[in-house]
Amino acid sequence: xxxPNACHGREIAGRAESLMRVIILAAGQGKxxxxxxxxxxxxxxxxxGVPLVMRTIQHFALHPLVSQIxxxxxxxxxxxxxxxxxxxxxxxxxxxxxxxxSGPQASVLTxxxxxxxxxxxIVNGDTFLEPRLIASVLDRCAMRSHTMALxxxxxxxxxxxDVQIILKPEGENISSVGKNQAPIAGHxxxxxxxxxxxxxxxxxxxxxxxxxxxxxxTWHGALNRLIAAGHAIRFCPVDEYDxxxxxxxxxxxxxxxxxMAYS
Numbered sequence: 001x002x003x004p005n006a007c008h009g010r011e012i013a014g015r016a017e018s019l020m021r022v023i024i025l026a027a028g029q030g031k032x033x034x035x036x037x038x039x040x041x042x043x044x045x046x047x048x049g050v051p052l053v054m055r056t057i058q059h060f061a062l063h064p065l066v067s068q069i070x071x072x073x074x075x076x077x078x079x080x081x082x083x084x085x086x087x088x089x090x091x092x093x094x095x096x097x098x099x100x101x102s103g104p105q106a107s108v109l110t111x112x113x114x115x116x117x118x119x120x121x122i123v124n125g126d127t128f129l130e131p132r133l134i135a136s137v138l139d140r141c142a143m144r145s146h147t148m149a150l151x152x153x154x155x156x157x158x159x160x161x162d163v164q165i166i167l168k169p170e171g172e173n174i175s176s177v178g179k180n181q182a183p184i185a186g187h188x189x190x191x192x193x194x195x196x197x198x199x200x201x202x203x204x205x206x207x208x209x210x211x212x213x214x215x216x217x218t219w220h221g222a223l224n225r226l227i228a229a230g231h232a233i234r235f236c237p238v239d240e241y242d243x244x245x246x247x248x249x250x251x252x253x254x255x256x257x258x259x260m261a262y263s
Contacts, residue, residue: 027074074099
């Protein structure tokens with residue numbers, strides 16, 4: 001495995017390389033958002049005049065725990081590169097060459113290439129995240145109270161696209177995660193997952209490879225494999241009003257209105 005200096009990502013100035021790396025998944029088109037996504041990937045749709053994924057990058061880069069950010073592209077990857085190059089801070093963009101014929105696990109594995117064993121966070125790039133949510137998530141990670149954790153919120157109203165979470169009886173660790181678990185699921189995933197140690201990062205990569213090979217529809221399937229193997233994944237609650245997955249024009253309009261209200 002290559003040393004950290006051989007990894008092609010841009011380190012955030014003044015941050016130790018042993019700190020957390022963030023992988024943002026931005027390979028999808030988002031066909032339900034057409035025509036907005038005819039020439040750009042879903043993660044590049046504008047929120048308050050700024051690409052959605054750049055808002056995520058900027059807020060993660062502010063936290064001292066984060067040393068490097070890598071964005072995984074696929075559909076219209078050159079538009080992604082050009083769009084992000086117009087902003088600060090700079091984030092590395094890598095290309096998932098099989099994005100069109102594979103599941104999102106391939107994007108996770110593309111993002112994990114190189115020396116990413118010091119701790120990694122996986123983030124869905126098509127989700128609007130309030131700055132306070134990102135700060136809260138990273139502060140929780142800094143407490144080192146978990147080896148692996150998935151962040152999510154209570155289910156108030158279930159939607160077909162929700163990745164739902166069922167907790168174990170003690171209420172802290174996850175029993176299973178995935179779509180179509182309603183009505184028994186009480187929580188839903190925000191698409192933010194943290195592996196805190198080199199060992200857990202390696203386990204995540206192994207589970208992602210197995211999940212991809214099995215054709216499972218989301219990268220959350222790898223988490224079920226980890227749970228089945230006896231590895232604990234902590235559920236960490238976040239405010240449901242601080243994040244929203246953008247799937248359709250109504251979601252986009254709602255998030256733009258939210259940003260304009262406090263800008």
